[in-house]
Amino acid sequence: MPETRTSEIGGETANIVESSTAAEPNQPQRYSPAEIEPKWQAVWDADKTLYAADAHDSGKPKYYCLEMLPYPSGALHIGHVRNYAIGDALARHMWMRGYNVLHPMGWDAFGLPAENAALKNGVPPREWTLSNIAAMRKQMQRMGYGYDWSTEVTTCLPDYYRWNQWFFLKMFEKGLAYRKKSKVNWCPECCTVLANEQVIGGRCWRHEDTVVELRDLTQWFLRITKYADELLDGLEKLEGWPEKVRTMQRNWIGRSEGAHVDFAVADGDAKITVFTTRVDTIFGATSVQLAPEHAVSKAFALEDDALRVQIEELLEQQKVARESDALGAIEKHGVFTGRFAVNPFNGERVPIWVANYILADYGTGAIMSVPAHDERDFEFAQKYGLPLRRVIAPNVDTTDLALPYTGEDEAVLIDSGEWTGENCLEAQEKMAAFAKVNGFGTPTVTYRLKDWGVSRQRYWGTPIPMVYCDKCSPEEPLPVAESELPILLPEQVDITQTNGSPLGRIPEFVNAKCPKCGGVARRETDTMDTFVDSSWYFYRYADAKNSAAPFDSDKANYWFPIDQYIGGVEHAILHLIYSRFWTKVMRDLGLVKNDEPAARLFTQGMVIKDGAKMSKSKGNVVSPDDMILRYGADATRMYALFAAPPDRDLEWQEEGVAGISRFLSKVYRLTTKFSGVARAKGSMTAPKDQALLRRLHQTIAKVTHDFDGRWHFNTSISSIMILVNEITANEAAMDAGEISPGAVAEVFRSLILLLAPFAPFFAAEMWEELGGEGVVFRTQWPAVNEELARDEEVEIPVQVNGKLVTVVKVPAGSDEAAVKAAALADEKVKARIEGKTVVKVIVVPGKLVNLVVK
RNA sequence: GCCCGGAUGGUGAAAUCGGCAGACACAGCGGACUUAAAAUUCGCAGAGAGCAAUCUCGUGGGGGUUCAAGUCCCCCUCCGGGCACCA
Incomplete structure (x- = not known):
């Protein structure tokens, strides 16, 4: 995604004293992410098929899990870390549930920052962008995100943007791309035109201090208004989208x-x-x-x-x-x-x-x-x-x-x-x-919605594949032949001048042959809005290497619609309305069958620090690299999921990351201590097994349930912590051999499987320690044993006139009469109702008793 | 002005279907271990009163429904976001 007023993080790496979690010679059993994580990263990077999707006829149900692709600013920021931690946990979970998962990543690589960097440092935009991509890909791998890099999409490369041009020609043919003179938004800072969607409160979406001017210019537009009603009506059916986003789009369309x-x-x-x-x-x-x-x-x-x-x-x-x-x-x-x-x-x-x-x-x-x-x-x-x-x-x-x-x-x-x-x-x-x-x-x-102005008077974007011939078509622009694509973006371009389109200063680019009369013609020198790139990139993932078409329709029809799309709410209007439009155009071109790109959308909250959005000027930026160095990638991403439900804003507190690191250390210590017992497996018969196994299966039920739609991973992780606390409480019993080896094995194996979506490096290491076979996050997700999960006894609160008096224990599944009898037999209850008349007794089996007395 | 969210301990939060408010953590306090510290570990911990048992209050505010309300209904305040002389 193009960055919306997000400052870049980069360069400065703090001087950190040796991590406190680093291995110490005398304590070899200590959790050391600095050793574990690079080790597993190397193993995973070497296996190109590890995160690749299966063939379409694998027999597994498909699951397309997608996070919004980043703008390659040069460094991941903590918001990215959170976004991708959510998607990665989901993708890994779905793998473990037996789905055929597509989990791709790419780069929204055209856009103005590359030109600004070129002006500042003299590095050509292409070089700057590609080296940023390399750096960020490395960071993502270091974070342990499970992407299929074989389908990587980089929008600034000709094998991608040629299809932008192809779509443009198709739209021109259908009358969906047209040129008109109109009042357009002009950002004096960007020196280019902006779409209405890119003007926020009268200011540029990139420059919050810059007032956008209105200029009369002839520009290219895409006829999104033709789909206004469908875009509006379609919102009713998008039940998997947040109401907030649907409302925002409704307002924006303004019927x-x-x-x-x-x-x-x-x-x-x-x-x-x-x-x-x-x-x-x-x-x-x-x-x-x-x-x-x-x-x-x-x-x-x-x-x-x-x-x-x-x-x-x-x-x-x-x-x-x-x-x-x-x-x-x-x-x-x-x-x-x-x-x-x-x-x-x-x-x-x-x-x-x-x-x-x-x-x-x-x-x-x-x-x-x-x-x-x-x-x-x-x-x-x-x-x-x-x-x-x-x-x-x-x-x-x-x-x-x-x-x-x-x-x-x-x-x-x-x-x-x-x-x-x-x-x-x-x-x-x-x-x-x-x-x-x-x-x-x-x-x-x-409608309030207006057609999408896509012309940009900038260099680093997709060239618009149109030419102007004064001889044979002085009034109408002419489309270049499909066979001429891609119209390549020239490499050596002077972008230091700010008047007019930079491409206009390159004669070799401007001079073209008229597709109609063969005479000398002028090429269009404006480039396309970068939001064109992100309007259909997710289709390309389905068939990223295709050189004959944007993608194969059968492949797209297999994967689409996206099962779960995850990203920031700042794209609620811009990207998410454009990509809905693009999908409808592609459907009408016969390329896809789906009406909407994504069945479900999840918008994660912002990451804030000291009560404010992170920004360089406020000096409250948290660097993911620092976090990795101090606590490891697993603790960092797990904290991002634990500190708040994913749809809410998250206040970043470093102490919290340390807390997760402590939790992982504890699990590490326990797992390595009991891995010998766990490997031996054996019987499951000791009398003390039951409480531990009950807690285990309750935890499995809880975490599994959280993955089925609600995604409150904060509560999933907290329930795993409760399980670990239960294990700690049983540590002495395990030491004494009072818990059977079979139970120990089941508890630890399941615990590590439950942690795998959240802390993959850690889980891989512990899985190996336990002698687990195969890849941990391709191992079957643990199943709940309802029988074992059931409580033997339940505590029933007893109220008198709605006020809590005591709690009585009754066998699980006791009927109303038994619960009532137990409540009335309680001494405290007796004392409280002495001399009064019990008017009514409300018994909610398994929940509570309330005595109404006078 | 209209629309969509939100408000719970010192902090992040939990309570998924109207049924024990504050799970799980962070920060804090106290004990053990240590020459000491770190790490680890055990415990305390909503507020107020009380030696204590215990009592009272408590989910932004006010009303209501209910045996029972953080949760449902009505009104209001504040915070975040979207749209806005859109005819």
């Missing part, structure tokens, strides 16, 4: 049902089409309001110099407000144009105004103003003395009669000609239909 109504301009040929969601209030319209940039405003301005000046002023106010993200708070100003428009419903002439709060790029850029029934229109009318006309009244008893009255569910039309008495909601439909029949309007739907 609004209403009507277009044409108001003819009096004394002229022009007409003004307004968009309204309340056509039922049209008899109350007392003016028409235009955006300053509306064509009719401009036409009037041409005829009237004084008016032109005023309109320009309104436009300037709007621009200033927009750029400072204060559009919502703009002080309303308007000017009467001196002209009138005719309301087609009642033939009334209403004044035409131009106002600064009317936006040219939403709806039609024109509204009808109904001050009696709209807050904004009311405010504007009050300010300029425009008349109010009530045309809606509630049809229920209410005191809510003040104007503006905006109700519509329980309200009817009044003083509205033939529509008088109609219910508002019904009238909206009928009046829009009436307008259509009579040729002065139509029901319509408006």
